[in-house]
Amino acid sequence: MVDLSLESIEIPAGKKVGQPASAKRREGASDAASPMVTAFREHELVFAEGDAASQRYEIIDGAVMLFKVLPDGRRQLVELLGPGEMFGLTCDDEHDCSAETLVATRLRSNRRLDCSEVPAAVCAMCQQLQEKVKNLHEHTVILGRKSAMERVVSFLLRLAEMSNAKRANGHIRLAMTRQEMADYLGLTIETVSRSLSDLRRRGLIVFDKADWFHIADREGLELLSGDC
Amino acid sequence: MVDLSLESIEIPAGKKVGQPASAKRREGASDAASPMVTAFREHELVFAEGDAASQRYEIIDGAVMLFKVLPDGRRQLVELLGPGEMFGLTCDDEHDCSAETLVATRLRSNRRLDCSEVPAAVCAMCQQLQEKVKNLHEHTVILGRKSAMERVVSFLLRLAEMSNAKRANGHIRLAMTRQEMADYLGLTIETVSRSLSDLRRRGLIVFDKADWFHIADREGLELLSGDC
DNA sequence: CGAAAAGTTGATGGCTTTCAAGTCGTGTGG
DNA sequence: CCACACGACTTGAAAGCCATCAACTTTTCG
Known part of the structure; x- marks a missing residue:
């Protein structure tokens, strides 16, 4: 299993106090094919549900939670992720959940893989897996909060x-x-x-x-x- | 979203009565690279949690449920699948849950894809996605039955x-x-x-x-x- | 038709939520 | 350095929702 160290790393930023959960997201955008590393403080929003899903992310160190929120405010965390784990993978154009750091975290962002680059069978499987994950996220909300x-x-x-x-x-x-x-x-x-x-x-x-x-x-x- | 028709198809088999949930699994094995179609009646076990995961399956028509069972018997369905959807994908050597048909169902089984056949980055992503699905299955049991x-x-x-x-x-x-x-x-x-x-x-x-x-x-x- | 399985409905109890008050811990400012 | 304030956490009491237990009805199938 992938290691999830919930240990904080040191971020040289001045303000140490994390923004509340309502933090604005940061645009750690990476152009075209160049991976880019972005540092986040604790409780910073990486992206929100519904945001355009142009990037996918990999955790270098730190920890991230993915969550969904019902219209009346009930919240359900759907994933807890640690170093080495990826998120932001989706078969749609927008993210099906929000992502926020739990602790100070460094993320490597990449553009999404183009399906034309891989064999069709593999692409289909990835698509299916991503659909599965999305469905499981929805079901998690049902079981956890409804x-x-x-x-x-x-x-x-x-x-x-x-x-x-x-x-x-x-x-x-x-x-x-x-x-x-x-x-x-x-x-x-x-x-x-x-x-x-x-x-x-x-x-x-x-x-x-x-x-x-x-x-x-x-x-x-x-x-x-x-x-x- | 993939269509999940819960409609029964006609299977020419003699006995129409489905076996109870304790049904023995069928070995719809496919050799090497040749996909193979197997027909299942309703409430037939395709594989059980812990079984060697040599095959992956795609639903041609019918419907399948994936579930996990706690030692004391509490059961939680973790996925409901319909035509076109795949299951049995796993990053491990064994299935993390059981699969049983809901209705008469035809399945196409394939050997699992070899990671050497695809770019490493894609393989890594698939692995991550499969790990995610497994974790979500476990979490589903926690939320649904604990x-x-x-x-x-x-x-x-x-x-x-x-x-x-x-x-x-x-x-x-x-x-x-x-x-x-x-x-x-x-x-x-x-x-x-x-x-x-x-x-x-x-x-x-x-x-x-x-x-x-x-x-x-x-x-x-x-x-x-x-x-x- | 009769038995067994599946489904429905009612009564009761228990686990978790809700509401409320209080404690602890941390950061700020006097 | 200490008082204060604010948020996070803890604890208690009561209510509510769902599970459990039980009886009954309906459906299915030999």
Whole structure:
């Protein structure tokens, strides 16, 4: 496992006191192919969720946390990183989470690798891995910071989003047992069952038969997801 | 986002009833460089946590769940995958989680890519991504299935493991505020504080000063981690 | 049809959160 | 050097959400 020394390094900067978590991000930009080293003090923002992802970073020494924040302010750290570890890798054009130093840290920044430089199979695998990481980040927020109802709703909406890519009629198959849903969402079968019954009673979803359902009130569901 | 159709496909197999979760895994092995397609019924085990990771898989159609199980039986699904998505990618020699079909599924299996076939920089990145995924899987179990005390203990043990790679004296810096720990572990600062105080009172950890501590009873801690 | 598995619903309890007050530690300024 | 102030941390009390336990209903499949 990669070493994560949470030990502070000495940064010759004058002001030693870290900015609060609301610190502005620093632009340690590196041009084209030239790697560049940037020093950060503790609790400095490297980039924020939604920022353009032009760079990827490698920790020389220090430590970095990656986190996501829900609209109502709930925060979930999704990764803790130490020397040698990389972050800022993404398959999208923007970062899916924010990055902030925990201690004084030096980062090496590089431009993102161009997929044309590597075999297609390898590129596809990297893309898949990055997609995986992004999905796991989202799921981490669900498990760490969402209520039972929010988890179930988030799950249903994700299912709908995925299914609709294929079939537009809106009918979605719930090809999982309650136990599997519970084990995915970090809940018990009873809580999942109660949440689904509640959503059905409130008219937000409709069970067509067995394990098929469709969404009757998408806006209503989205309000319950914790994501808006 | 990759499409995850949870729709069942028709498998001409005679017995339609899926085996229970305790199903034996199937060896859909592919030789050397030849990709091979294998059909699975619903709730069939593709591989188990700890199995040798000789293959990687791509879902042609169907759906697969990846999960981890704690020694006492608590289960946490760590990924839900649909058509086009890959799994079984790992930087280690064995799988860090089990894979089971949710519905009838066809999988294309390939041998794992050899790092010598691609540029070193790309290989390093893939390795990092796979390490990330593995860490996120572990964290998913912590958030989904562990109690507050188990989360805090797991966190301390991980910190110790990482720090000890560098310094063997056993003294570990806790370079995070209680709020950051709480946001990492999906708890509140009060719960984190209470858990740490409890561990200190019970003599399992000792706070040397400010944010430095060391483990006084590793076995005792491990028993509280939920991992044994 | 009957048994077993899956799902639902209710009652209760426990763990964690919330709210609140107090303590500790560090940096500042008199 | 010490008093003060502010933030970080700790501790207590009470509430709330979800888990647990239990009974029942529904579905599935031989």
